Amino acid sequence: MDNYRFIISGGGTGGHIYPAISIADELKRRYPDAEFLFVGAKDRMEMEKVPQAGYKIEGLWITGIQRKLTLKNLMFPLKLISSLIKAGNIVSKFKPNAVVGTGGFASGPLLKVASGRNIPCVLQEQNSFAGITNKLLKDKVAKICVAYDGMERFFPADKIVKTGNPVRADLINITGDRQEALQFFGLDTDKKTLLVLGGSLESKRINALIADNLEFFKSLDLQLIRQCGKGYLELYRDLDSNTIKVHAFLNNMAKAYAAADIVISEIRGRCGFGVMFGRKANHFYSIARGGGGPSDKKRTSFGGRRCRYHDQGK
Numbered sequence: 001m002d003n004y005r006f007i008i009s010g011g012g013t014g015g016h017i018y019p020a021i022s023i024a025d026e027l028k029r030r031y032p033d034a035e036f037l038f039v040g041a042k043d044r045m046e047m048e049k050v051p052q053a054g055y056k057i058e059g060l061w062i063t064g065i066q067r068k069l070t071l072k073n074l075m076f077p078l079k080l081i082s083s084l085i086k087a088g089n090i091v092s093k094f095k096p097n098a099v100v101g102t103g104g105f106a107s108g109p110l111l112k113v114a115s116g117r118n119i120p121c122v123l124q125e126q127n128s129f130a131g132i133t134n135k136l137l138k139d140k141v142a143k144i145c146v147a148y149d150g151m152e153r154f155f156p157a158d159k160i161v162k163t164g165n166p167v168r169a170d171l172i173n174i175t176g177d178r179q180e181a182l183q184f185f186g187l188d189t190d191k192k193t194l195l196v197l198g199g200s201l202e203s204k205r206i207n208a209l210i211a212d213n214l215e216f217f218k219s220l221d222l223q224l225i226r227q228c229g230k231g232y233l234e235l236y237r238d239l240d241s242n243t244i245k246v247h248a249f250l251n252n253m254a255k256a257y258a259a260a261d262i263v264i265s266e267i268r269g270r271c272g273f274g275v276m277f278g279r280k281a282n283h284f285y286s287i288a289r290g291g292g293g294p295s296d297k298k299r300t301s302f303g304g305r306r307c308r309y310h311d312q313g314k
Contacts, residue, residue: 010102011046022166
């Protein structure tokens with residue numbers, strides 16, 4: 001029997017979305033007749049990226065809690081109730097055999113409803129510093145898949161399974177032709193290429209760092225592929241040229257890695273794992289956030305794995 005029905009829930013950033021898609025792809029490979037439904041948050045990037053990957057998705061009216069008093073926070077209880085009701089309807093209609101949560105606030109209502117109905121649930125935590133949604137769900141799920149040691153700080157030890165982070169199949173063994181990839185991006189096939197990443201939502205500081213050092217890169221005769229993030233595209237669009245290619249988001253990451261000779265990546269979400277599988281010269285850009293946050297923890301966890309780190313203070 002391989003006609004299983006899976007709900008996969010998570011989103012908000014690429015660090016939650018692409019693990020979910022990778023998990024679905026592998027389940028589909030193992031169970032070709034299985035059915036899949038994604039559940040995310042309305043108006044977030046998963047509502048675009050998941051259909052692009054070939055899967056159906058339902059959106060919940062849910063957002064995270066802001067750290068200060070805002071109108072969005074006042075609306076949160078109403079959104080939570082609405083999302084719990086819709087999640088219940090989704091589960092009743094789709095009748096999943098199992099549910100997977102990859103983090104992000106959209107996965108909270110869905111996994112709470114599913115676990116309450118005794119449907120087997122699994123969490124996948126990408127970070128070495130667990131997200132708040134996964135921490136809230138830890139007692140309601142059967143297993144928790146992690147990528148780092150020491151996750152007993154956040155989750156029950158008997159539920160933890162160290163699986164590593166899901167990586168898209170096209171990134172595991174990049175076999176694409178470098179010249180073809182460079183032509184895809186409209187770059188010179190004879191020049192060295194620097195790929196700069198900072199997560200799907202991107203980092204203000206890493207964007208500024210690259211913009212402030214364009215003359216330096218020019219002096220090295222480097223050309224750049226830059227994923228700047230949707231929120232920064234208008235600010236940096238004018239930098240696009242024959243030697244600098246500015247993208248809000250890189251949909252074809254395999255071609256980006258194939259084109260690159262060097263990768264600079266912020267340590268956030270799954271950037272580090274994708275870069276490492278790309279087998280390139282890796283420079284991780286760690287932004288200190290204070291309090292030993294996710295980037296600081298991940299920096300330690302990647303130690304000794306063909307990487308060089310550059311720390312940026314507050």
